[in-house]
């Protein structure tokens with residue numbers, strides 16, 4: 443992999459586009475092959491389910507998952523035995539009983555994700571790294587079938603609801619390092635011919651560079667923009683500030699980050715289109731997406747989403763609570779009652795779209811500070827700097843000044859010199875010429891309202 447990265451980083455832009463497309467082709471096959479077409483049709487059909495049908499569907503899925511986990515996953519077998527549960531209990535398990543099962547904590551997923559949490563009958567797959575709003579790195583196991591199911595869910599409930607589909611050209615702003623390092627010359631995007639996707643760097647969005655981004659939009663004519671909500675916002679903000687003439691889009695699709703009414707109205711102003719919010723995450727144990735009528739719905743066929751208060755009780759409509767999810771896609775590494783660390787507000791509304799899928803009032807989403815580069819570039823999401831360093835339990839990035847960054851880490855064993863250097867290199871690759879200090883600490887303090895912040899800025903707010 444690092445050899446491929448190395449070749450990529452040394453290649454001219456044209457060959458990088460070819461490599462991005464070749465990678466895109468592999469991905470395309472993996473996600474849209476196999477069971478995708480059948481699953482897509484089923485996801486579509488289930489949108490017509492009545493509340494009763496949804497309940498029946500969910501309980502059958504839950505029983506199947508629990509029996510599978512009890513019989514093939516050492517972690518759950520041990521836990522459920524300890525709790526006195528038998529296969530017979532799980533075969534007649536009710537959704538309401540789910541609160542009797544123990545939680546799966548993030549730290550347990552970190553520790554057991556590649557051992558006791560894997561099924562003894564797991565299919566061939568790959569691990570994907572993530573760290574969400576809590577700064578704890580985790581690894582999620584994906585088989586091709588799981589990718590195909592997720593893609594079918596995203597196609598039917600995210601893209602289709604937003605009026606686009608998998609064939610629509612798009613612009614994506616995400617964490618992949620398509621541009622070799624923080625000081626690279628433009629262009630700050632690469633193009634995947636196969637998927638008709640412009641992949642924009644999330645780490646070069648500045649007033650000056652925004653013109654480069656616009657060039658790509660004019661050249662490749664995306665129907666919609668997607669990816670990090672904040673990065674999309676910064677880009678639209680600079681377009682607006684510089685009064686650039688921007689092509690009109692069909693939609694902006696965002697997920698898993700705080701989407702504010704100001705962001706929606708700016709997208710409307712700049713791109714002349716509606717924004718569709720959503721929530722899923724790399725764990726893929728639940729999906730919330732926005733329908734044509736502007737309401738957020740849970741997708742009950744992706745998993746059971748519980749919303750609980752501080753005492754572990756289910757909150758009422760109108761109230762906000764912590765999301766606990768049980769995913770129906772991953773039989774190789776089941777996540778049952780996983781405390782993912784995000785918050786949502788429930789709603790008692792029914793939606794005029796006619797779907798009997800629970801309405802969510804708001805995705806509270808993660809709030810992180812924004813890091814500002816010396817050239818005015820703005821960026822969020824630094825989780826990429828922690829991946830593949832197994833001893834990191836928790837990490838936080840702090841901007842002390844325009845050219846000083848501190849990385850605070852809680853580790854299970856001291857970092858090696860190589861790991862230390864690699865973190866510094868990763869930060870500089872996003873921010874350019876900055877002084878990076880890595881500090882290993884016992885604990886990372888929470889904010890005054892008790893929240894963990896993965897990114898903190900000490901720059902004066904303007």
Ligand SMILES: [Zn+2]
Pocket residue numbers: 733734735736737739793794795796797
């Ligand atoms: Zn609706």
